Amino acid sequence: MQILIIEDEVKTAKALAAMIRLISPDADIVATLQSVKSAVAWFATHDQPELIFMDIQLADGICFDIFKETEIRAPVIFCTAYDEFALESFRANGVDYILKPFTQDTLAAALHKVRQLKQFFSAPVAGKSSFLVFTDNRYTAIPIDHIAYFFIRLDMPAICTFDGRTYFVQQSLDHISTVVPPGQFYRVNRQYLVNFDAVKEVEPYYARKLLVHLKVPIPDQIILNKNNTTAFMKWLNDH
Structure with missing residues (x-):
């Protein structure tokens, strides 16, 4: 080492x-x-x-x-x-x-x-069933199916669970996107990686963009660039 x-x-x-x-x-x-x-x-x-x-x-x-x-x-x-x-x-x-x-x-x-x-x-992608977070002076594993989305908070990567709790993580969103279960999460923009089960609805936005609404609170609007809308809608449809 x-x-x-x-x-x-x-x-x-x-x-x-x-x-x-x-x-x-x-x-x-x-x-x-x-x-x-x-x-x-x-x-x-x-x-x-x-x-x-x-x-x-x-x-x-x-x-x-x-x-x-x-x-x-x-x-x-x-x-x-x-x-x-x-x-x-x-x-x-x-x-x-x-x-x-x-x-x-x-x-x-x-x-x-x-x-x-x-x-x-270093666990294989298919076996990535949880993420380790530091809270209350201890490390805790958060099951992947409890995570609504990953996002950038205060310039640091974090997760938000379906019950609205947030935790900082040590991996970048780029790395996280490669280890979450294939097809379950989608990188909608540089700030958000969302769980399919967290998506509530999608509505048209100006300049052919999309506004993504989630079932849990989010600190900012999630806006999908027009160049990414086709792939995103296919991802939704495939589920």
Whole structure:
């Protein structure tokens, strides 16, 4: 597993790397970075690692500044002496949040969680029956048939269930559209991926577009571009 460490304390970074190698001998520490600036520069010239260990307080700012400057698709384990950033960390690809000084047991548990999540998200398309969300300080699986639609909320991918609850997810809509059951969901535009069972009615809109109404509340109107109307109506008709 290719792992990137972003930690401004040199001794801590070395200890973390040694502990990771002890727990996971196949780990490949691709780089150790100490600042927001160096991390942004690294991501500009390297492929995404498989996992990132990231301290929150860095030499030139907080780690969340990195997310403002570059796209990070890899899961992140946050390592910090502070717990006030827990919520923000899970909105930023966080899969775990361990407090310093961390132990071999807490680190091993975090790595085990990453492997479990990787296995879960790598499930075959036909077997994708649920999505993992983080709520109430725990991970919960939401059955696919409970999901009315996927959408972008506050610039982050999220799901809305048929009972109106919303949860953030860590996968992009582009990726989600490839793993949901074939034919059950349709990408109506860049913001929405809707479940057939959630569609209430469709009405003509101006300029040959369509206005899609769902059975559950939505934050915005769902407007289908004229270039997509024929395929969408065929999808509806095929059901």
